[in-house]
Amino acid sequence: MTRRTVPRTDGHQLRRVVVVGNGMAGARAVEELCLRDPDVLVTVFGAEDRPAYNRVLLSDVLAGKRRHDEIALTAAPGRVVQRLGVAVVSVDRRTRTVTSSDGATTPYDALVLATGSTALVPPVQGIAGPDGRLLEGVHVFRTLDDCSAITAAAGSAKRAVVVGGGLLGLEAARGLLRHGLSVEVVHGAGHLMETQLDPTGGAVLRRAVEALGVGVHLGSFAAGVTGGRRVTGVRLADGRQVEADLVVLACGIRPQVHLARAAGLAVERAVLVDDLLRTDDPHVYAIGECAQHRGTVYGLVAPAWEQAAVLADLLTGRAAAYGGSKTITRLKAMDLELAAMGDTTPELADCRDDVEVLVFADPVRHVYKKVVVTAGVVTGAILLGDLSTAGPLTQAFDRATPLPAERLHLMFSGLGTATEVDPATLADDAVVCTCNQVSAGAVRSCSARTVAEVALATRATTGCGGCRSLVEGLLCPTPALERRTA
Numbered sequence: 001m002t003r004r005t006v007p008r009t010d011g012h013q014l015r016r017v018v019v020v021g022n023g024m025a026g027a028r029a030v031e032e033l034c035l036r037d038p039d040v041l042v043t044v045f046g047a048e049d050r051p052a053y054n055r056v057l058l059s060d061v062l063a064g065k066r067r068h069d070e071i072a073l074t075a076a077p078g079r080v081v082q083r084l085g086v087a088v089v090s091v092d093r094r095t096r097t098v099t100s101s102d103g104a105t106t107p108y109d110a111l112v113l114a115t116g117s118t119a120l121v122p123p124v125q126g127i128a129g130p131d132g133r134l135l136e137g138v139h140v141f142r143t144l145d146d147c148s149a150i151t152a153a154a155g156s157a158k159r160a161v162v163v164g165g166g167l168l169g170l171e172a173a174r175g176l177l178r179h180g181l182s183v184e185v186v187h188g189a190g191h192l193m194e195t196q197l198d199p200t201g202g203a204v205l206r207r208a209v210e211a212l213g214v215g216v217h218l219g220s221f222a223a224g225v226t227g228g229r230r231v232t233g234v235r236l237a238d239g240r241q242v243e244a245d246l247v248v249l250a251c252g253i254r255p256q257v258h259l260a261r262a263a264g265l266a267v268e269r270a271v272l273v274d275d276l277l278r279t280d281d282p283h284v285y286a287i288g289e290c291a292q293h294r295g296t297v298y299g300l301v302a303p304a305w306e307q308a309a310v311l312a313d314l315l316t317g318r319a320a321a322y323g324g325s326k327t328i329t330r331l332k333a334m335d336l337e338l339a340a341m342g343d344t345t346p347e348l349a350d351c352r353d354d355v356e357v358l359v360f361a362d363p364v365r366h367v368y369k370k371v372v373v374t375a376g377v378v379t380g381a382i383l384l385g386d387l388s389t390a391g392p393l394t395q396a397f398d399r400a401t402p403l404p405a406e407r408l409h410l411m412f413s414g415l416g417t418a419t420e421v422d423p424a425t426l427a428d429d430a431v432v433c434t435c436n437q438v439s440a441g442a443v444r445s446c447s448a449r450t451v452a453e454v455a456l457a458t459r460a461t462t463g464c465g466g467c468r469s470l471v472e473g474l475l476c477p478t479p480a481l482e483r484r485t486a
């Protein structure tokens, strides 16, 4: 993240903060606020009727790798008024109050919108009844309730169709496979995960996904959902019919902006915010997936958490500003190792003179690696099927450190032999946990002896969990070679 220090604009310290949304961004903002100033009076409204949980790990819950109670987020340490199962229904900016679904009115000095997104339901024939309810057997995948509903349905289903072949769709497909279902992914674009991958990377990923037993239909749009009382299949735009007794929609997200819009705040794709995360009303802020900063609406947790930290600084009188985030995406599905970062699409034909594109493809072994270097720094990368250099690559990308002349170490550790990265060799400033921006040095110096203690001291491993093995390696620095031959 680009986090700047700027002169304080005023010395005023806000006392009553109302946070709308108890998801990943809202809960973190509350925690960061309480850590900085336990005297701030925080009220958080959560439309979901449960304490905050780690949404990113819902894929693990669906796959049966974690239980519901294992994905709870840390409770904030201060005097927080939690209004769970209560939605804010309107904002009166003139009186600086919000009205909630239980009829109560709550005043604020600062209002934080952290309303996130809802799952996009495509306008597909037959998908929902006149009351807007999805046809029985058709589900979105956004909340713990959705996850429970899909898991319950998977118990009696035989054939599933996942509509959408992005990160979420593939994680859902992998999860359903673990329930013993036959699974097919229907994806409109010409290759999987087209936001993160180039066409060749997408083609290698398709082979890897198919090798797991998932059917893939590319360039295929769902035109209709068939079935009377409950779903029997998906009709594709080209007329083909894919049978299914369970359909999971993973077609994208839509920022929840109706509250902001009704309050007269400036909204484009999401609520517009400046570098101080303020909307066009200086008393109203927005963070997470409902915020649009410098034209970007992030759909990942790391930017939401970075914004939460900056906001907490600002609301407790500290000088800070948010300059945008660098995004790193990891697929969390078992047997599918994938990390992608930055812009991975410049193609050799139209490259500028200072753009280098390094590519290695081994489709048979489901390995694809691409590193894009612009003016001597990493500006994009894909690692599929072998994450052995993910650590140094992420660090080089995140810090924009000028690279030495030798580039291959970014693609191959041990040059040619695929070896796991040895945590003992990581520089202290190497970012280990990208969700929480925790460095190897922070893990080494926190005097923890277990992963749980590291999580408590630094928050590493508490996001997507992809850094767990690195953290374990840092706690127990056995050389990689010894570990492999032990």
Ligand SMILES: Cc1cc2nc3c(=O)[nH]c(=O)nc-3n(C[C@H](O)[C@H](O)[C@H](O)COP(=O)(O)OP(=O)(O)OC[C@H]3O[C@@H](n4cnc5c(N)ncnc54)[C@H](O)[C@@H]3O)c2cc1C
Binding pocket: 020, 021, 022, 023, 024, 025, 026, 045, 046, 047, 048, 055, 056, 057, 058, 059, 086, 087, 088, 089, 114, 115, 116, 117, 141, 142, 143, 168, 256, 259, 287, 288, 289, 290, 298, 299, 300, 301, 302, 304, 330, 332, 464
């Ligand atoms: C299955 C799954 C896997 C994912 N995997 C990854 C991943 O690997 N890596 C990654 O970076 N990201 C991942 N994401 C995305 C990540 O979860 C989101 O980017 C993150 O949750 C955004 O946080 P948020 O607080 O903005 O929104 P949310 O977490 O959606 O929280 C918003 C909350 O606000 C509540 N709310 C909305 N309106 C109101 C209102 N009016 N009053 C009260 N409450 C309200 C909602 O009910 C919700 O609880 C995944 C998402 C899903 C669903």
